[in-house]
Amino acid sequence: MEEFLSVIPIELIGVLICLLLSAFFSASETALTSLSRLKTNQIIDSERTGANYLKMWRDKPNHVLATILFGNTVAELLASFLTALYATQNFGKSGNIGEMIAFILVTTTILIFGELAPKVFARHNAEKSAIPVIIGLRIFYYLFYPVTELLMFISKTFIVGLGGTHSATGPFVTEEDIEYIINVSDSEGTIEPSKKEMLEKVMDLEDKVVREIMVPRMDMITIELNSSYDQVRDIVINSRLTRLPVYDINADNIVGILHSKDLIRSEKSDDIKTDIADIMREPYFVPETKRIDELLKEFQKTKNHMAIVVDEYGGTSGLVTIEDILEEIVGEIRDEHDEDEELIISNQEGVLVINAKIDLNSLEKILETEFPEDNYDTLGGFVVDLMGKIPKTGDRVRYKNFNITVLEASKRKIIKLKIEKDKIHKETETLPKKEVT
Known part of the structure; x- marks a missing residue:
């Protein structure tokens, strides 16, 4: 073994060590940043060996990132320096074609094996990689601490000077995280459809006025x-x-x-x-x-x-x-005193008799169409806006391929309507008032 190592130039051994360090730092960065705060805390709360070390990443993410970036930069610069030194010693003065080839080879090697491959691996194995990399990073965290503290101070000063903030605090769980959990739970059958619907409605509250x-x-x-x-x-x-x-x-x-x-x-x-x-x-x-x-x-x-x-x-x-x-x-909350109010009064052979209070979102699903968004929420409000007046009983209007007839109306609002769908799509038009005998 000693004879084998004695044959290999010390510079190439140094390049190999730097390449391994670069791969470690690259994998560490991707593995840790791929974990959400929720997943990080789940790992910390688990009984896995070394899980508590992730508290360093959770509580001081900027300092850990500074350690990773500083270590990776030093490793890659040192690898380039050793390559140049080896090439100079073996291929002559700087500028020699052999030196250029050696430099291109080490740069490509660092890019593939020191950056790309480790990051791809860590991205797909973030949870498995998180504990091993954080254990290794603790050594470099304390080793580089004086330097990273200085770098953090300079970075904060620069960011604040530009009017930004250096705080790393973010939401514990994002809305996207919750939506993802709901969808995954639904696809895996671990949540009842009714509960999924309820959770989605809670998420939609911020979109309604x-x-x-x-x-x-x-x-x-x-x-x-x-x-x-x-x-x-x-x-x-x-x-x-x-x-x-x-x-x-x-x-x-x-x-x-x-x-x-x-x-x-x-x-x-x-x-x-x-x-x-x-x-x-x-x-x-x-x-x-x-x-x-x-x-x-x-x-x-x-x-x-x-x-x-x-x-x-x-x-x-x-x-x-x-x-x-x-x-x-x-959904609808009713007690023993509430009277049932049918919104869909009848639905026979493509003819709907509907309460004018029905909201357009529900009607869109029933008719498989879309209504324009404006200052109305119900079918009655839409028809009033479409006709430009409060219609009387018997008035008719056409929207897309639907004929809408007012079956009942007061002086102030529409009460009941009939919707008939035909197969021919036409532009919206108001039809003459139906004669009432």
Whole structure:
């Protein structure tokens, strides 16, 4: 063995050692950066030997990266220097063709075996490689510590000078991580479809605004401020609602929220309160454009269960409750007092009779078509916008290859519609009003 080593030039042995170090540092960088913070903590919490060493990467990632980059740079520069030294000694002065060939060979070798191959391997074996590489890196971490500290100081100063931040803190789990976990769990059958759907709805909360889920102003049950005690009690009993908005003059001026339990409490007291203003609570107002995930947090913080939704001009658009938000996650919540309201009244031979309140997202799936996005969420709102007026019973309009007929309407809104699909696609057009006899 000694005779064999004595034949090999010391410079080439040095190049080989530098190449191995470069491969180690390259693999370390890729293996560690390929792990999410979630996966890193899972490995740390496991009982695998050496798993605790990953705390160094989790808590000081910038310092570990500085160690890796400094070590890799030194190894590659030293390999190039030793190659040049060997070539000079054996092929003559600098510029000799032999020296150039040697330099090209070592550069190619470093690129393939010191960079590319180790990184590809570590990328596909990140979890298996993480513990071995971090154990090895601990030696270089303390060996290079004075140098890496100086490099980190210079780097931070430069970054801050450019107006950036050097903080390595990021989200523990990203939204993409959660979506990936949900999809993998679904494909592997480890999560029930209903739970998958619920989790996806939670993820979608940030994409929805209050206007999409609110009870519109037309459907609000309200109490006039000057109503008598008996009138208020009758409204509460008949509506079977626990909270009712109180208005003064008109619904654009909501002045309070009446809780049914406050009404009952006042009824049981010796001095029955007949003035709503004495027992109603302050209303909570939110804009139409507020995201419902933000509103849910506000409900939890303020302990409110109902908010009055206002438009950009301050007028009342509707109301939203915490139940409305929860229904976006778990689906329709009904109690023994809720009356069923069919949205699809009938569906026979390509003819649909539909409640005008049906939301367009649901209807798109049923009809396998798309509706334009605008300031409406229901089929009724879409038809009103399409016709440019509040239609009367019997009015018809055409959209794509669908004939839409108003079956029932009031002076203020559409109640029921019929949709017929034909096989010929035409442009949107308004048809003459149907004669009613």
